Structure formats: C-alpha cells, structure tokens
Amino acid sequence: MPAQGRKNVHGKTGVRFKAAYTKSKYENMLRNVVTDLIIRGSVKVTAATAKDVIKEADRLVTLTKKEDVMNAKRQAAAFVRNIVADEKTGANALDKLFAEIGPKMKDRNGGYTKQYKLENRRGDNAPVVLVTWVD
Numbered sequence: 001m002p003a004q005g006r007k008n009v010h011g012k013t014g015v016r017f018k019a020a021y022t023k024s025k026y027e028n029m030l031r032n033v034v035t036d037l038i039i040r041g042s043v044k045v046t047a048a049t050a051k052d053v054i055k056e057a058d059r060l061v062t063l064t065k066k067e068d069v070m071n072a073k074r075q076a077a078a079f080v081r082n083i084v085a086d087e088k089t090g091a092n093a094l095d096k097l098f099a100e101i102g103p104k105m106k107d108r109n110g111g112y113t114k115q116y117k118l119e120n121r122r123g124d125n126a127p128v129v130l131v132t133w134v135d
Helices: 023-040 047-064 069-077 093-104
Strands: 042-046 113-120 127-133
Touching (some): 023 042, 023 093, 047 069, 047 093
Antiparallel strands (some): 042 127, 113 127
C-alpha cells in the first residue's frame, strides 16, 4: 500500500520525500558567499547566485556610507558572518568592510562589484562567474 499523508515522515516506507533547498538555506549560503567576498576580494559562483551576491554586497557597501555609523554597523552585522579576516590584526569581516572597502568606494554611486564570465562548470554545465570588487 503506497504511503500517503504527511511528508518527510518516517513510517513503514521510510522517508517519503526529500526536504527541499529552502529559502533559509539559500539565505545562509548567500551570507557565507558575501562574507567570503569581503574577506578574499573575489569569489567564484554560478551566474544565478552572482546576481544575489552582487545585490547584497552593493547593499552592504551602501551601508558603510551612511552618516549613522552605529546603526549601519548593526544592520551589516546582522548579515555578515563574524569571521576573522586578518590574522595579524584580528579584524573580522565587518571591520574590513567598514575600514577598507567602504572608504575605497566613497566616491562611487553604485556598481561596487563586477563579474567576469568564466567557463561552464563540469558536471552540470552551469555558467560560472568570478565576482570581484571594483578598483
């Protein structure tokens, strides 16, 4: 007799359906990738993910330009992971964003990142993009 009723439930037939790649998982992946972009300066992702990475990275740089620095730092800290960016100074990713990247972009009115198309990924043939900060 086929299993019916609730999904993702252990029963006679085992787990009926695999859990989907949810919105919360996607947002957490996005937080990780944007934090890596802040720390390393560039990151390789698929073209679809690059759109969201660029959107969030530009939003964070815009926060660094606000006059109310403490509130902007709190808003950015809610998104950026607390990872050490520089071993020597002990600065984390948020400090690097506000101390290095933000002041470098203060004269620009948007377009803080750029993307370069690379080869397609071997396996699923997804287009891969290199996302970097604008000099």
